[in-house]
Amino acid sequence: xxxxxxxxxxxxxxxxxxxxxxxxxxxxxxxxxxxxxxxxxxxxxxxxxxxxxxxxxxxxxxxxxxxxxxxxxxxxxxxxxxxxxxxxxxxxxxxxxxxxxxxxxxxxxxxxxxxxxxxxxxxxxxxxxxxxxxxxxxxxxxxxxxxxxxxxxxxxxxxxxxxxxxxxxxxxxxxxxxxxxxxxxxxxxxxxxxxxxxxxxxxxxxxxxxxxxxxxxxxxxxxxxxxxxxxx
Numbered sequence: 001x002x003x004x005x006x007x008x009x010x011x012x013x014x015x016x017x018x019x020x021x022x023x024x025x026x027x028x029x030x031x032x033x034x035x036x037x038x039x040x041x042x043x044x045x046x047x048x049x050x051x052x053x054x055x056x057x058x059x060x061x062x063x064x065x066x067x068x069x070x071x072x073x074x075x076x077x078x079x080x081x082x083x084x085x086x087x088x089x090x091x092x093x094x095x096x097x098x099x100x101x102x103x104x105x106x107x108x109x110x111x112x113x114x115x116x117x118x119x120x121x122x123x124x125x126x127x128x129x130x131x132x133x134x135x136x137x138x139x140x141x142x143x144x145x146x147x148x149x150x151x152x153x154x155x156x157x158x159x160x161x162x163x164x165x166x167x168x169x170x171x172x173x174x175x176x177x178x179x180x181x182x183x184x185x186x187x188x189x190x191x192x193x194x195x196x197x198x199x200x201x202x203x204x205x206x207x208x209x210x211x212x213x214x215x216x217x218x219x220x221x222x223x224x225x226x227x228x229x230x231x232x
Contacts, residue, residue: 003132004193011128012080014186015059019082021182023060029187037220038123041152041227042066044218045119054117054142056107056135057125061087061100063152067121068099075112077105108134112142119143123152127197136210143232149212150229151203154194157223166224167195200226 004011018025026034041063047053051071055064058076060083067074078084084102091100105111107122107129120139129135139149157163174187198206200217203226207215212230219226 001133002130003126003198004128004130006189006193008079008130011189014189015080016082017183018186018190019060019080019086022083022086023062025182025187033221033224034124037152037225037227038063038066040218040220041121041123041150042070044227044229045070045121045150046148047071047119051118052116053119053121054110054112054139056120056122056139057128058087058102059083059123059125061090061102063121063123064100064102065090065094065096067119068096071119072099074100075117076100076102077107077110078102079104079106108138110138110142114141115144116142117144117147119148119150121150121152124154126151126153126203127193132198132203133206133210136207136212140211140232145232147232148229149207149232150227152227153203153225154197155200155203155219155223155226156195159222162222162224166222200228203228 047070049072053067053071053074055067055074055076058064058078061076064074064076087102091097108131120143126132126135157166174184174191200219204215204217207230214231216229217226
């Protein structure tokens with residue numbers, strides 16, 4: 001079942017366009033909240049200086065860099081070349097080249113052997129792949145037995161009042177793109193995928209249907225986001 005019906009090439013082209021201002025816009029449209037979410041996400045991971053990690057849909061490598069501060073080695077994978085160019089610059093600036101490898105790849109068809117990683121993560125990327133189930137299945141395949149799969153993603157508040165305000169903000173925030181001379185339509189897409197993606201409970205069920213166990217959900221900011229942790 002397709003969880004994102006926008007053609008994959010169109011999504012790739014979109015991220016090529018937004019790449020130059022991606023980090024700035026992330027902070028702007030999230031009002032800085034995404035940084036707090038990422039910090040909490042990393043804190044919940046069971047990592048040590050021997051951990052081998054894979055960061056899917058790594059984009060400009062914010063989460064990849066955070067992982068490298070706790071793990072032994074991290075591979076960041078993304079399908080967009082322009083995002084990876086920005087990621088590479090950030091990795092070099094942080095002098096983390098020995099700990100981070102960046103590769104072009106498809107999150108639904110990973111170029112790695114089974115049982116390769118202690119931890120697989122994906123931050124704000126699962127809603128952009130055509131089939132979230134395939135990405136989950138591939139994550140399960142490349143994880144070592146007992147390995148951890150962790151997802152940080154937008155979600156939907158369940159409180160009616162909060163939900164109303166949340167929906168209203170998602171109608172407005174694409175127009176903030178004008179402040180950075182970005183394309184409003186591109187951010188309307190990002191707004192739409194955030195609103196239309198699986199709920200936290202639906203994603204929990206999808207993980208369980210794909211053989212993950214010990215699935216734990218932490219809702220963020222009244223349910224506007226969620227962390228899912230699971231084990232192989």
